[in-house]
Amino acid sequence: MTAMLTRPPVPALRPFVRLLWAGFTPPSPAASAVREHVLPTGCMHLALRWAGPPLHLFHGPHDAVGYFPGDAVVGGARASYYAKEAGAPGWSVGAQFEPGAAGALLRTSAQDLAERHTPLADLCGSSAIALQHRLQEQPGPAACLQVLEAWLLARIAAQVRGLHPGVAAALARLHGGAPVQQAVQASGLSHRHLIAQFRDATGLAPKQHARVLRLQAALAGLQAPGVPAAGIAADAGFSDQAHFTREFHTLTGVTPTAWLRAAPAQRNHVRVG
Template sequence: MAGMLLTRIPPPSLRFVVRSMWAAEPGPAGALPHPAPRREHVLPTGDMHLVFRLSDTPLRLFADPDDSTGWTVGHAMVGGARSAFYAREVAAPTASVGAQLRPGAAWALFGMPASALAERHTPLDALWGGAAGDALDLLQGLRMPSARLDALEALLVRRLAQRPLALHPAVARGLRGIADGTPVRDLVRASGYSHRHFASLFKEAAGLAPKRLQRVLRFQRLLATAPGIVPWVELALALGYSDQSHCIREFGDIAGMSPEAYRRAAPSAPNHVCVDRSTSSKTSRPGGIRIAPTPLHRGPPHDRP
């Protein structure tokens, strides 16, 4: 019997803070052999994520291809907005539930700017104290993914009531412009603020500076535009890269591999690519990473831990 993945659009009361919610449940023990631990590049979407891992296996991350030890984050965490991939361990299938969060959610749900959580994973107990453990216990006690989604939804509604979202109007306009590909200089001019002030307001809400977020969103459009069919050079020009070399260079910086390596991997979830670290090192070029032929993780298309 295969595992189960449920996704949900949040209710109107959460929709301006939460982009989507999901719950994953692996198949019954013994249905499939547990693979040996492997590593996976999780590619950035520009969003922040709140995740509860409900199985025994905590999240383990690695600093670089030569890091054989890594470090454990835990079972409940916030994955901040990132401008490049991170590497995690993938072993036995894991039950989990989480939410993909919109800019501004960090203030509303965690009481701090998104910039303080960006480019890293933060254990949830560092933000919520004992309430993080209570939430994890509650979710672990529920057996159905739908019930876990209901419980997480109720939890976020209660949290939001304590500190309602207040997104600066200039940031809200800037986010719309970033998504549309408007040049950052035009957004700064329209805001009426200096470049430094606008960038500071933007990072507090979104976690990333405007140009970095725009870079990640363009990368995501690249992944979504049939890269297995359309030649890379055509995609590069259509999406605003200066040339094919620019596209390949940015792809390597963000994904940790070349576009062709990504294409050969053909991951079932666009932002999750298993890698074989045996042929890579700290000094390897991104294109030198060998891609596992079959991705082990088949989660939803975002960078959930």
């Protein structure tokens, strides 16, 4: 996107929403021939298009047709990348969710939304359709962000449960770079019980979440000028360079060298031709 507006939500939403965003992608003659890999972040996302063609996704590298999940979708947390059409013109608005948001805002488990895109109307019914209509009436992205924010505030469950303390403790350890076993110990739960609670809140198992965090640390390192690849691998928690290259390709669909060559403006959106 060449024009992007981002901001944090109002305080009441911050336990559930990390970021609100709106952006515009201008028309591009070659856009329909170009795909991009959207890399895993460990988070759920909400995206609504209010002008332009719908989101065009592909089941894999050999899928020449793809599919259209709709104009308003929830992208569940993923353990690897997915492929979409790059550069489709139009306006869109959305949110990046925190762990626990699925239950608080969408009345479901993050595990039920993981590894796929779900039409928002399937989760929220007529409320989602009304939201799309409101967005289409707005004069620009800032107004759309206000409409989306108000809709999310109204969605907060009256008896919302906070994040399970064991999951919160495990997440804190994982984001601090600790191995999964230390996160399990910090949670105070059995490994099996933590996996169930963790999937319900985030959509991923702790080990999958840790893999995505290592990838994100590596991407940040690759963006830093002058840092050798061996240092990036070690700093991100990979056992060696071979482990780094193998994991990077599994999670992104490209090699570290190909990612650097693509020089993505947004590090989690890499064009693949």
